[in-house]
Amino acid sequence: MRKQPELLVTAGSLEELTALIDAGADALLIGEEKFGMRLPGNFTPAQIAEAVKIAHDRKVKIYVSLNNLFHNEQLELIPDYVKQLAAAGVDGVEFGDPSVLTAVKEHAPQLKLHWNAEMLSTNYATANYWGSKGASRVVLARELSMDEITEMMPKLEIEAQVQVHGMTNIYHSKRRLVQSYMAHQGRPVQGVDLGKDRGLFLVEAERKDEKYPIYEDSNGTHIMSSDDICILEDLHVLMNAGVDSFKIEGLMKSTHYNVVVTKAYRKAIDAYVQDPENYQFDESWLEEIRRVQDPERELSFGFFYKEQVY
Amino acid sequence: MQTLEKPKPKYTGKRHRLSKPELLAPAGNLEKLKFAIHYGADAVYIGGQHYGLRSNADNFSFEEMREGVEFAKKYGAKVFVATNIYAHNEDIEGIEDYLRNLEEVGISAIIVADPIIIETAKRVAPKLEVHLSTQQSTVNWQAVKFWKEEGLPRVVLGRETSLEEIAEIKKHVDIEIETFIHGAMCSSYSGRCVLSNHFTDRDSNRGGCCQSCRWKYDLFEDARPAEAWISEEEARESSVLKNFKLGVTQLPLFNEDDNAFSMSSKDLCMLESIPELIEVGIDSFKIEGRMKSIHYVATVVNVYRQAIDSYMADPENYVLKPEWIEEINKAANRPLNTGFFFNTPDHEDHIYEPEEKAVPYDFAGLVLEYDEETGTAVIQQRNYFKPGQEIEFFGPDGTFFKQTVGQIWDEDGNELDAARHPLQRIRMKVDKPVRYFDMMRKRK
Numbered sequence: 015m016r017k018q019p020e021l022l023v024t025a026g027s028l029e030e031l032t033a034l035i036d037a038g039a040d041a042l043l044i045g046e047e048k049f050g051m052r053l054p055g056n057f058t059p060a061q062i063a064e065a066v067k068i069a070h071d072r073k074v075k076i077y078v079s080l081n082n083l084f085h086n087e088q089l090e091l092i093p094d095y096v097k098q099l100a101a102a103g104v105d106g107v108e109f110g111d112p113s114v115l116t117a118v119k120e121h122a123p124q125l126k127l128h129w130n131a132e133m134l135s136t137n138y139a140t141a142n143y144w145g146s147k148g149a150s151r152v153v154l155a156r157e158l159s160m161d162e163i164t165e166m167m168p169k170l171e172i173e174a175q176v177q178v179h180g181m182t183n184i185y186h187s188k189r190r191l192v193q194s195y196m197a198h199q200g201r202p203v204q205g206v207d208l209g210k211d212r213g214l215f216l217v218e219a220e221r222k223d224e225k226y227p228i229y230e231d232s233n234g235t236h237i238m239s240s241d242d243i244c245i246l247e248d249l250h251v252l253m254n255a256g257v258d259s260f261k262i263e264g265l266m267k268s269t270h271y272n273v274v275v276t277k278a279y280r281k282a283i284d285a286y287v288q289d290p291e292n293y294q295f296d297e298s299w300l301e302e303i304r305r306v307q308d309p310e311r312e313l314s315f316g317f318f319y320k321e322q323v324y
Numbered sequence: 325m326q327t328l329e330k331p332k333p334k335y336t337g338k339r340h341r342l343s344k345p346e347l348l349a350p351a352g353n354l355e356k357l358k359f360a361i362h363y364g365a366d367a368v369y370i371g372g373q374h375y376g377l378r379s380n381a382d383n384f385s386f387e388e389m390r391e392g393v394e395f396a397k398k399y400g401a402k403v404f405v406a407t408n409i410y411a412h413n414e415d416i417e418g419i420e421d422y423l424r425n426l427e428e429v430g431i432s433a434i435i436v437a438d439p440i441i442i443e444t445a446k447r448v449a450p451k452l453e454v455h456l457s458t459q460q461s462t463v464n465w466q467a468v469k470f471w472k473e474e475g476l477p478r479v480v481l482g483r484e485t486s487l488e489e490i491a492e493i494k495k496h497v498d499i500e501i502e503t504f505i506h507g508a509m510c511s512s513y514s515g516r517c518v519l520s521n522h523f524t525d526r527d528s529n530r531g532g533c534c535q536s537c538r539w540k541y542d543l544f545e546d547a548r549p550a551e552a553w554i555s556e557e558e559a560r561e562s563s564v565l566k567n568f569k570l571g572v573t574q575l576p577l578f579n580e581d582d583n584a585f586s587m588s589s590k591d592l593c594m595l596e597s598i599p600e601l602i603e604v605g606i607d608s609f610k611i612e613g614r615m616k617s618i619h620y621v622a623t624v625v626n627v628y629r630q631a632i633d634s635y636m637a638d639p640e641n642y643v644l645k646p647e648w649i650e651e652i653n654k655a656a657n658r659p660l661n662t663g664f665f666f667n668t669p670d671h672e673d674h675i676y677e678p679e680e681k682a683v684p685y686d687f688a689g690l691v692l693e694y695d696e697e698t699g700t701a702v703i704q705q706r707n708y709f710k711p712g713q714e715i716e717f718f719g720p721d722g723t724f725f726k727q728t729v730g731q732i733w734d735e736d737g738n739e740l741d742a743a744r745h746p747l748q749r750i751r752m753k754v755d756k757p758v759r760y761f762d763m764m765r766k767r768k
Contacts (some may be wrong), residue, residue: 083482083513084464086492111468133518133529136410139440157521162413169413185537186516187587188484189669194541195585199578213546214577216585218523218539228543234513237589239522310623322525324532 018287020259021152022077022175024053025106030269031065033194038275038280041075041259043108048088049095050079051110051233052183054265059095063102065133075105080114081130089113096122108153110134116228119148126150128175132183133157138169145172156182156243160318164255173258178245179275180263181227182316185237210236210266225310227266227289238266242307243316246300249282250293271306344636345601346608348404349501349625354384357392357403362761363622363720366627367402367465368392369435371614375407375415376421377459377531386425393430402432406614408457410515410529411438423449427648433449435480437515446475453477459515459529463489465496472499480610483509483592487665491604497523498606499576505594506624506652507612509663511537511587511674538679540584583676590673595652596644599720616657618706619687622763623655623718630722647724654685654765688715689764692749693758701758703743703750709766710742719762725754 022041025031031042044065046056057065066076078099084092096118099107106126109115117171118125129135130153131146141152151173154163163176192208208214210229216237217225224240243263252260262279264272278299286293307313349365351357351618360368371383384405393403405426409415419441426434427449433475436442437459445454456462456471461482468479478500481490485503494501510517518528519536526532578584592612594601601609609632611624627648635642647728652660661673689703709715711729718724733739733751743750 083461083484084467085484086464089464089466100391111464111467112470116466116470132516134410134437134515136418136529137413137438137440139416140411140438141577141626143439143443157414157518157527166413183516184518184522185512185587187512188664189511189589189674190586191511191585191587191674192543194669194671195675195676196577198674198676199582201577213548215544215546216541217544218536218541221523225544225546226541232615237519317521322521322527322532324527324530 017256017258019253019257019283020075021262021276021279021283022259023262023272024054024264025065026053026264026269028057028061028065028068030055030264030272032068033066033269033273034264034276035069035072035074037276039074039262039276041077041105042069043077043079043261047231047233048091049082051186052236052265052282053079054267059098062099062104066103076103077106077108077126077128078131080106080107081110081132084111084113089302091122092117093121096125100125106150109149111178115144115147115149128153132186136162138166141166141174142169142171151175153177153261157317157322159320159322160248160251163182163257163318164251167255167257175259175261176252176257177243177261177263178252178279179236179261180242180267181265182239182243182263183236184226184239186232186234190230191235192228239316241312241314241316243318244300244303244313245315245318246278246282246303247295248315248318249279250286250290250295253286253290254281274302274306329386341640342602342636343605343607345606345632346502347632348608348610349621349627350507350614350616351392351621352614352616354388354392358395359618359622359761360625361396361399361401363625365625367403367404367432367608368396369404369406369610369614371406372422372426374418375409375411375441376601377406377408377529377533386429389426389431390429397430397659403430404433404435404455405431405551406435406436406457407441408437408459409531410459411440412530415530416440419444420448421754423452427452433478439474442474442476455462455480455500458482461513461515465493468493468499468501469497472497476607478502478711481502482513484513484664486667487597487600490606494605501605502610503601503606503610504592504612504663505601505609506592506628507616508591508658509589509612511589537587538588538675540586544574545577546573547575548573573653583678586674588675589669590661591658591673592663593652593656594662594665595627595631595648597662598628598635598644599639599642602632608750617687618681619685619763619765620657620683621653623651625723626718626720627651629720638715651718651724655683655767684768685716685765686768687763688766689750690745691717691758691760691762691764694754694759696757699753699755700751701754703764704749704754705743705746705748706764707766708742708763710743713730713766715764715766717756717758717762717764719759723762725756725761 020040023039025042044057085111100122108130110131127149128151129149135155151174201252208230227238346366348367349360351368435455437457458480463482467573480502520526520528520534686707687708688709693702713729
């Protein structure tokens with residue numbers, strides 16, 4: 015039997031976390047805005063401890079996101095936070111900023127380190143470099159092609175995680191861009207909700223049918239993709255290549271949607287692991303997802319099969 | 325009479341022993357390199373044929389680099405190469421050879437974002453200094469310390485770092501700090517933007533950025549009830565979903581005559597804060613713009629050179645000269661601001677209006693020779709000019725005067741009604757002495 019790849023899903027609340035475990039998630043990514051970016055919800059340290067308890071009872075892992083770009087004033091919060099996470103039994107943390115790596119090695123060495131520099135994790139050699147610094151996993155950039163990912167696998171000395179479903183971040187600024195625009199327009203901005211639940215989006219003149227969600231939080235302005243990645247149909251290519259973890263991004267989606275998607279990927283992974291030789295994609299798995307998919311957001315292969323130039 | 329009183333430092337609590345910062349300028353090609361250095365840059369940064377982030381610039385071959393390094397040496401200046409892509413698998417193989425070549429042609433330092441290029445340089449080209457690129461978005465002292473421990477002598481900070489934060493970084497870590505002080509800025513954290521990839525299939529982090537942040541967008545709010553699409557009928561029947569029942573699915577957040585939404589940032593200009601930047605201890609002042617013109621590079625470098633030298637010569641009596649600001653504005657492509665140095669940029673730091681006309685001045689001619697006796701100069705034509713036009717001469721160290729073009733002649737002494745031919749040698753009278761490499765500009 016093949017090595018069982020991990021099915022990792024983000025969760026925004028304890029309720030969602032429980033529902034996703036029921037749906038077949040092997041690991042959950044959670045956290046709070048102060049330390050992690052673009053999370054579907056905020057977990058306090060106490061809730062994280064609770065999440066670990068729920069998850070570990072069912073042999074499911076909990077990872078916490080610490081992938082912010084930190085400024086000086088936030089640095090002193092990191093050591094205590096990682097100590098709390100380790101004490102709670104968290105399995106690993108995601109990081110992009112080297113200051114997190116330093117803090118974990120010094121204060122909470124039992125935490126696994128997953129290197130996630132978003133769009134900047136683009137080759138095996140740099141992933142191995144972070145491996146030599148203590149990372150056990152690389153979260154690969156969503157802009158890589160299928161060929162790049164598969165050829166990377168034999169050269170990687172650490173685990174690889176690939177996002178297989180959901181939206182991606184395409185722009186992150188420390189500036190408050192929506193607020194600035196509204197102030198420019200003369201609209202009131204004080205106390206106005208510009209967060210991810212407001213449903214704000216951008217449309218570019220020549221791409222009228224593409225809607226790019228935009229929101230602000232304490233980490234600045236985030237612009238998200240207009241489509242949702244869905245590689246379910248070709249998941250076996252990634253499984254054949256030996257990718258260790260598949261991520262479903264649940265940001266800006268309902269629990270119901272995330273449960274349906276998780277179940278579909280669960281079926282595909284289980285079918286493959288049981289009998290890789292005779293694995294066959296089942297169109298009905300994808301049909302389940304299509305039924306809950308926002309008709310204004312295309313399900314796409316993202317950059318898996320797209321030629322990019324420069 | 326000698327005064328015994330010690331000069332008081334202007335900014336208490338900051339460094340009192342001032343060290344002169346390096347002025348680092350962009351050079352998009354060999355000619356721009358020569359202008360940047362002649363006009364006062366202590367170092368220039370260039371791009372090679374690979375691994376840089378300006379795939380559209382006419383980048384340097386190794387031979388051109390060698391020539392650039394030779395030229396720089398005469399002035400005691402250094403040449404850096406930007407190798408600041410985030411590499412993909414296919415880029416890995418050629419890195420060793422490329423870095424060896426850079427070391428061999430005499431490059432002083434490389435500016436690197438991707439750690440695999442840092443590691444490779446340490447291994448195969450140890451004479452190359454490695455500077456961490458702004459593309460790493462390094463904005464805290466722990467991260468700076470990490471890179472110092474990796475052996476780097478210099479970090480280019482993320483543009484999101486404030487002056488106060490820079491002071492704190494300098495306090496915690498003994499390392500050279502480079503910051504951008506002038507030019508265009510990514511409005512995102514550098515590197516954390518793949519708009520180009522999504523809009524045009526061009527990879528921004530390998531040099532394909534098509535500046536989608538400068539485009540215009542419409543801002544809407546989704547007016548559909550949450551997940552109406554799961555059961556459309558049910559949603560339509562709900563009494564609270566009036567908008568949706570009326571078929572309204574999105575609300576525009578702009579009026580007809582509003583400017584469109586944009587992420588476009590004004591350009592950075594720290595000219596008015598040179599004393600603060602020097603006193604906080606920034607080691608290298610970097611000007612953005614490998615794609616910018618000769619006129620731009622020479623003008624901007626010239627101004628900052630004068631400001632830095634003037635402050636270092638006599639900090640107590642330093643005054644910001646209004647003519648420096650005038651000069652900077654002659655090269656400005658966009659409205660200017662101070663980035664994140666003092667505050668997080670707000671609505672006045674972004675560009676929503678249609679972009680105004682480009683730079684108001686053109687490089688019209690380059691001084692090749694000057695004859696003191698006759699007061700005439702030989703000018704190499706760089707753009708159309710003709711008798712009667714108002715022009716300005718400027719050169720390093722603040723040479724500056726305006727005049728009207730009088731009679732002009734070609735090399736054989738034939739009088740011309742206009743200078744039409746690129747690079748033609750033109751003789752003309754000048755009102756004041758000029759020197760080789762002084763520039764002549766005209767209003768567009």
